[in-house]
Amino acid sequence: MGCSSSVPDRRSEKDYTASMCAPLLSVLTVIRAAILIQNWYRFTMARLEMRRRYSLSIFQSIEYADEQDQLQLSNFFTFMLDHCTHPDSVSHIFTSPSVSQVVDEGLCLTEFENKIDVPDSYYGPRLSFPLTVEDANALLHAFRNEQLLHARYVLQLLCETRKVLKEMPNITHLSTSYSKEITVCGDLHGNLDDLLLIFYKNGLPSEQNCYVFNGDFVDRGKNSMEILIILFAFLLIYPNDLHLNRGNHEDYIMNLRYGFTNEVSRKYKDHGKQILCLLRDVFSWLPLATIIDSKVLILHGGISDTTDLDFLKALERNKLKSLMRPPKSVRDRQDQVKERIPTTRPSKHQNAAGKTQHISSSGSTEPSDPALKEWKQILDILWSDPRSQNGCTPNKCRGGGCYFGPDVTAKLFERYNLKMLIRSHEFKPEGYEISHDGKVITIFSASNYYEEGSNRGAYIKLNPELIPRFVQYRVSKYTRRQNLQERVGTIESSALKSLREKIYAHRSELTSAFAQYDLNGTGKISVTDWAAAMESVLQLELPWRMLRSHLAQMNPEGEVDYMSCFYDLKIGQPIKEVQPALVETLCRYRKDLEIIFNIIDKDHSGLISLEEFCQTWKLFTSHLGIDVHDEAIDKLVLSIDYNKDGHIDFSEFLQAFHVVHRLEKKANS
């Protein structure tokens, strides 16, 4: 405004008005006002940042708790897969020799061509092998328009991909001298839009444009199949310029829980089984790591203090179809542990070593059994996370792999003369993170991973000097850009929603935990006691005091009405015959039951017999140590066999156990 200099002139003018600048608007006034506004604004931004952070903590804690449940149940799933001997059960395709012939080595392109008809009415892309860039472009175009690739081409593509992958070593060596820059991408998790955006910004893979995709292509998102098809197609066209590393989700047992199995079955009703079976094998042939210029190690998870690259180079990687099925000797040991200790999740903050079953024998112990050693070596590189503390400790949040400190990184670098480790596997709000003094980089390429606006995705450009450059992006479905307030509001309400579901699924445990603090039976306890009760049952390490206002009501005296955290939740369709405790159990283990259902369901008919259901249910509950009376199960079974034909539409049944929010809170409440 230049107030101070212009004031004398203005004053001399006739048309001076009070509103024209400034004896009123002295420099001091402006500074004072500015400081006040800046102070207030920074305050509101800090509050928003806090809400954003705790929302992400909620998402991540729940995600890791689920992963741990999955690992805890791996024994059970393994048992199911081993013993599910129903002649046409889905598990059969994983074990039976007759089906593995269907996807046998000898099976070639022409066989699929003869066996599977592509009807004239199919208007999607038609592939001819060997693939060309035109085919890849046709695929991209089709997927942008939400078309499906016909099962015949999918199977042909997978067979060809397996052939190519088989020729590759466990650890791929690349050189920047052949290409100016190498692009490294992290987790995609079925978010096709992110892959398309990366290609749009950074160009399609080609001889001049080299890519490394660092695992976790599938699960969670809606388009895992399409991502695989695109990546595999480019792999076939440019086998020397596009490289894939295996992630912990390239694992058929993980896929049972995290959505990919369902996606394939839904998209390919007739040939889903075959596709899944072939994929199981393709995944096991994915290389484990990539090394650039002998200096930069790229792998999905991380390392441990026993990671041995020479050993990893030499093992038969395809033997391990799933890391969720540890070699027999580990399983036996875990079963023994199991009998002694019930499944409890350990706390992140306290050292709970030995309290829980950990799938990895992480630490410095070298297993003597070779199968065990191979399994542990791969588990560690696919599941581990870096930490800033020195040392190598079991990964307690995830329940598999380890945490490795800067000393572990330094030791490995010294041994193999490395300069940098690029890994993925962990959600990062900015899409990347640098740790261990710049030695370890995390790259995560799925934007909006938890919720629209929850995070950016990123990829790395590595130049010949091996200096990393980060490119961040965010796919947006909105035409108008949301402002910060709106974005945080969306993330927060979605995080609170999943948290409330978790709370509901632990209703009886929480109620009794609250009651222990409520000695006089007033229905009210102090905030401190309420927070302690929440944490003791849910073990999510969340800022309960801060979240309290969103979860439970408080009276003017500052006491929490603890039952109010269940008020606005209910089960989808209440089933009268089922007792509340059973409803809660079903609610809590809905996802696990879905997996089991996928295992025992014949040909994805969607139906299982009452007998199968009862047997499985009994096995499952006894595995978990839940006490449910036979009578209750019988009642339940009868109530869900709606048309009394002796079969249950299991997925429809489970739908009934979704937690519904009675009153959806306002996004910004």
Next chain:
Amino acid sequence: MKKLMGRDKDREITKPIYHLDRAVAEIEKKIIEAFEVFDHECNKTVDVREIGSIVRSLGCFPTEAELHELLAKVEEEEPTGYIHLEKFLPVMTKVLLDRSYRPIPEDVLLHAFEALDENKCGYITKEELVKYLTEEGEPFTREEMEDMLSTALDPETNTIRYRDYISMVVVDES
């Protein structure tokens, strides 16, 4: 938040000692909780750049200058870029007990905007606001300015109707 923003008359209630102990314990728990939200590795440390968010999310309104004073008290002798909980906790407890960094009441905030509104017409142009807030006081970074405008600016008139803006943010916060 509404309560904080409203006129907060000085109400220093002297509580008996035994209440004070409990109050301190409660305050410490609140601080630890806020600290842990930013303690990603669960090792009782946070990045020094997060301290502002932690202090403010506990209901304090320090200026940048005051924040630097506070940082000087909690930092290690040789700054590592990380702040330890054990150093932060007693300092922050005192801040909350003493009620330093008082909240800015809504009417005071409104006056500040009015002071910048030369013509007293209820709005400030984008150019004026950017100039004041990025050049005066404890200047905004470009990012802070852009973030503020993304919410505050009426794109059609290219002005900031500050009354609407304040009430929108305050409602969102409550």
